[in-house]
Amino acid sequence: MNIGQAAAASGVSSKMIRYYESIGLIPKTVRTESGYRVYSDHDVHTLRFVRRARDLGFSVEQIADLVSLWQDRERASKDVKAIALEHVGLLERKIRELQEMASTLKHLADHCCGDSRPHCPILEELASHDPLPVHAKADARFGALGKA
Amino acid sequence: MNIGQAAAASGVSSKMIRYYESIGLIPKTVRTESGYRVYSDHDVHTLRFVRRARDLGFSVEQIADLVSLWQDRERASKDVKAIALEHVGLLERKIRELQEMASTLKHLADHCCGDSRPHCPILEELASHDPLPVHAKADARFGALGKA
């Protein structure tokens, strides 16, 4: 199987497959004489594992750990669980952060008439010197909220 | 006021102030003879506005729009509200996405004994061929969940 077929079968793009190989997340594949990468069903299975882990928001580093635990028959399930729970913690912190932003912003928007007049509580709040009301303060930036 | 003092007064780092200037989010400042940037209280006010908008998760692009609306006395509040509500929409989509990941993962972790034995439903699920249960599927990657 060529990389394109492996990509289609696993849901991981060719680009990402090469990238994952380059950073050592997945092993280097066999090549044909002319240099084409060749993938087995087993490789596709691994790629699908990686993709699912990405779908759950795990970082590449965590995925590397998960993959190696997956392939270790002597693993302790607590090691897997620890990674999962740590990630749940991160997700929940992030969720709380975004919820605070959203609720602050919704509150402000609720008080903005949204007509053609210039008066706007949203801008007033942003321009104010007082601390942002109640919660809404990101402790950590997040690099791009995504494309959505 | 030098950039360091403006940074301390506004909560925006010197690095970011220079960056914001370089991309045109804030105007170029006056310089001293020797090239030091000089900031007025008014500049600090603008920087604080920017910082608050960042704290609410607005992108730099949106902040540019907000700043220009802020400085436009003829603005229509509906233009501000539109930006705010669009951002709320993004936040809420993101929140839902993360919640789906978290709940899927918590569910899996709940079923993992977390002891020294190798059996682990989390890995089993990741390795499975079936679609991820119910929800948990990120439609858009997010570039780093942050440092938290």
Place this chain on the structure above:
DNA sequence: GTAATCCTTCCAATCATGGGAAGGTCAAGC
């Protein structure tokens, strides 16, 4: 006068991903 602390610009790294160029390979059809 010197040391410490600022400032300047420029370059690099982060993280996961996509885009594209330049060039080689393969399969199908003629």
Place this chain on the structure above:
DNA sequence: GCTTGACCTTCCCATGATTGGAAGGATTAC
């Protein structure tokens, strides 16, 4: 057997917001 198109290869660049650091000049305090 040759052309065409679809694949593959590697390499570099861009994203977004932010931080880090190096090299060198300015200012300030003692």
